[in-house]
Amino acid sequence: MIICEELLLSHGAELQNYNSGEFIFEEGATPRYYFQIRSGTVVINSILDDGKEFIHGIPFEGHCFAETYLFHNVNYAINAIAITACEIIRMEKKKFFKFLLKHPEQIFHLYSYTADRMHYRYLTAAALSFRDPLTKIDLVMNYFKDYFGGKEKHSFLIPYTRQQLASLTGLRIETVIRTVKKMEKLDMVKIDNTKIYY
Structure with a gap:
């Protein structure tokens, strides 16, 4: 978790x-x-504009989201939607700033988390502009495996559906399906039923 729940x-x-x-x-x-x-x-x-969804991220238990907007005077340029039933801790902006002034060490936790997301953006931004779908998907899978500490080949279960991978990479779902099958033939992934292991 980014900030201790009890503290919040x-x-x-x-x-x-x-x-x-x-x-x-x-x-x-x-x-x-x-x-x-x-x-x-x-x-x-x-x-x-064409109705397609572009996924910026899929945060889960313990993660915060859209916190950078609190430090800037602009409206959201994104949506946040519950994928599953969610229990979310929320703190009003003024209370949150008072909390940070009282507990300045929490700013470092927040900044570290934000820096990690920026690292992901920098890693993927150039590769996502490539036309090669295999490069795009491989980069995203590799990042998540590294983030969650996966080491061995085919040991990390990709926690996203093929549709979510398509939305994360800007590809069509059909392209993702074909590319994942190609990755399996190249022994880059292992497919067990619908699950993808990287």
């Missing part, structure tokens, strides 16, 4: 429950809260 709750944070498919906030809304996931999974996305 003892400083005025509250628990909110969201059902699968429910918006936590929508693009264009004013940022008013710090959000940290106690349980469940959220998708951070944008809906493009």
